[in-house]
Amino acid sequence: MEIFEHPILRFERKSKITFFFEGNPVEAYPQETVAMALYRNGINVFSYSPKLHRPRGLFCAIGKCSSCLMEVNGIPNVRTCILNVQEGMKVKRQNGLGDLPKTSEFLKSEKEYSPTVLVIGSGPAGLMASITLKEKGVDVLLIEQNPNLGGQLIKQTHKFFGSQKEKAGTRGIEIANELVKELNSLDVNYFTNTTLFSFYPRENVFLAFKDNELLKIFPKFVVFATGASEKMIPFEGNDLPNVMGAGAAQTLVNVYGIKVGTNVLMVGAGNVGLIVSYQLLQAGINVKAVVEASDKIGGYFVHAAKLTRFGVPIYTRTTIKKAVGVDKVEKAILVELDENFNETSKEFEIDVDAILLSVGLQPSYQLLAQAGCEMKYIPSLGGYVPLRSKELETSVKNFYIAGDVGGIEEASTAMLEGKLASLSILKKLGFDVEKEKEALELDLAKLRSTPFSKKILQGLKEVAYE
Amino acid sequence: MSNYLEKGYLEVSDIIDNFPSEDVFSLHPVAVSECVQEIPCNPCVSSCPTKAITMQDISSIPVINYEQCIGCGKCVQVCPGLALFLVFKNKDSYEITLPYEMLPLPKVLDEVYLLDRTGKRIGTGIVKRVIKVEKNTYSSLITVSFKEKSLIYEVRNIGVKNG
Structure with missing residues (x-):
């Protein structure tokens, strides 16, 4: 494979x-x-x-x-x-649940860190935030759960949209390379393979786990750039191995060079589903179909056109009813939907060995909720998201957000938000960043000026405070 | 416009009214756009050396001034949506230049299948040029030539034989 x-x-x-x-x-x-x-x-x-x-x-x-x-x-x-x-x-x-290990010998001693700013997550938002702060000499500690820096940029082989300023026309993987290079040249302190899992407000301590070692982090400011994760939808057999998030297939294929299957089904024709399907074709995997419950393709049309010209059918008003197989997906049963999203009697089967879900992303909000940030459920932003000021500060003082954790958008907006959160912190630290901040806010507004952004803008209004 | 968001591809009728005339693309290749949806993206505008592509703002649809276009193909290379193509009438044959990011790559003078917007084979053509456009990838601009004029409205992909 x-x-x-x-x-x-x-x-x-x-x-x-x-x-x-x-x-x-x-x-x-x-x-x-x-x-x-x-x-x-x-x-x-x-x-x-x-x-x-x-x-x-x-x-x-x-x-x-x-x-x-x-x-x-x-x-x-x-x-x-x-x-x-x-x-x-x-x-x-x-x-099942597993048994506790009989010894704790594998646990190493703990370490303490007191950075001025803790940045959680090294995707486009976290990288940009760290770079912006370190450029001004601020002491940053960046924590990443995965083995590589760059978040989901490291598997985006397609060229990005936007304007030249946001590196449009450049592939996501190249953007990740450039940002990581910049981060390294600035000598930003970071840990990969490190999971930050807890916050205790009384002690103002964040706990993280790295190679069986406990890290205690006491920051003055925090940028939560924890990103998002794929949503699941209910259908029979959805727990069968090889039913997985489209992004997981993308990690297998683009980061590690492993085929997720030979013939695959993509569920959902938003940008993630369309882009990943095309990338699977590039890896020599046969995409049998893309199904979409809505009557319209939700992602950019141009991404759909890239697929259809290779003969991949996109079935709108169609969804998955059942995944079938022993120990692994062997086929999918699809069903056509009526205008009220109810299943019709029109069912059909396709032989696939992987079913990939791209049915939306949800912000990875859990740490924010634990930290006591005021949250609100906003469907157009992907789920629970924190309230935030114009400067991206949450209801907890000195806790900032950037990127998808505040609402599902694009890598381009995530980068700008990462920079904005950092400029807001720099402002509090006494730096003169007003002009830079104004220009940035204008760029963000421009990126959010398309018909695609209407719902997002509405959602952002609902979580704005001050 | 057709219901392109239902099926994922355009019809010839969607593009034919704005298509450049044969007089224009007989002189040199001319860029044509299949970017029909308002999305926040404009590298085609910033890449154009003759300012032939314009947009009101970043989320507008690109408009190509066919008189100003010199057919250099820079916009075809940079377009993240792979939605730009070059058309050209070269003596007695027609040519389409398209972005191609798959393996194997065809070679010059290879016969390839001509595919329409749904991936259907609608003929065969001869590869005239293969230009690798990036240092570290096989992403290429491929020019195919064929005899039938009507195919310039339809050919938007190729299938490499035995590929």
Whole structure:
């Protein structure tokens, strides 16, 4: 299932290492995660559900959901999608909830950090925020859960929209490279493979976990740039391995060069579904169909046209009814919908070995809620989002947001918001950034001036305070 | 306009009224646009050396001044939507230049399938040029030539034989 030739990407694969899955040796590349190594070796079942012992596999592949939990070196509930594989590692399918390890010897001592600004998440928003602050000499600590910096930019092989200022016409992967280069040249302090999981307001401490080590972080300011994750929709068999988020397939294919399947179905014709489908074609994967419950394609038309000219059919007013298969997807049963989104009697089957969901994203809001930020449910922004001022400060003083965590938009708006949040912090720190801020706000307004932004603007009004 | 958001492709009737005349694209290649939806994007405007592509603001639909266009193809290379093409009448044959980001790439003088907007084979053509447009990728501009004039309104993709 390995991809060797790709029109846009080169996969650098270093010497192989060996780890153990269920006691059997499995080969892997050292730069890949456990979940990816398993997929490369054709292993899709990661665990069995606690009650009904149903097989479970990967869903988000970016450390946000808990679909890939396995037992690693005796520790249960390890997110294998973000854990780098190591020589001799012992990986086991988890049965149910898992047992607590009998020893705590693997836990290392703790460390403390007191940065002026803590930036959580290294996607376009977090990278931009960190760069903007460090350029002015502010002490930043950037935390990233995944093995690589760049968030979801690192798998966006398509050229971006927008204007030259927002790097339009440049591929997402190139934007990630440029930003990471800038970050490194500024010598920003960062940790990858580090999950920030908790906040205690009385002590003003954030807790993070890195290589079995506890990090205690005491920041003055925080930029939450935690991004978003894929939504699930209800249908029979939706927990079957190889029913996964479109973004997870994109991670497999574009970051690690592993085919998600041979024939796939894409559910949802928004931009994510259309873009990922095209990228699967580029990786030599057959996209059998894109289905969309609405009567119209929701993403940019040009992305749809890129697919249809390769003969990929897009069925509007159609959705998935059932995923069928033993241990893995074998086929999908689709159903046409009427104008009220009710299922009709028109059903049809297609043989696919993967079903990818691109039915919307939801902001990764949990840390904000835990931190006590006032939240509101805004469907047009993707779900629960924090209230925020014009300067992107939440209801908790000195806690800022940037990017998709405040509402699902584009990488271009995320970059600008990352910069805006940082300029707002710089202003509080006494820097003269008024002019820069005004220009930035104007650029943001321009990006949000299209018909696509109408609902977003409405949503943003509902979460604005002051 | 056709119900293009229902099916994901344009019909010939959607583009034919704004298509350049044969006199214009007999002199040199001319860019044509299939960017019909208001989206926030304008690299085609900033890439054009003769200012032949204009937009009211970033979310407007690009308008190409066919008289000003010199057919350099810069906009075709940069368009993130792969929605721009070049058309040209070269003596007794017609040519379409299209962006292509798949493998394998065809070679010059290869015979390839001509595909329409739905991926259907509607004939064969000969590859005239393959220009790799980026340093680190195989992303290319491919020029195919064919005899039938009507195909310039329809050919928007190619299929590499034995590919």
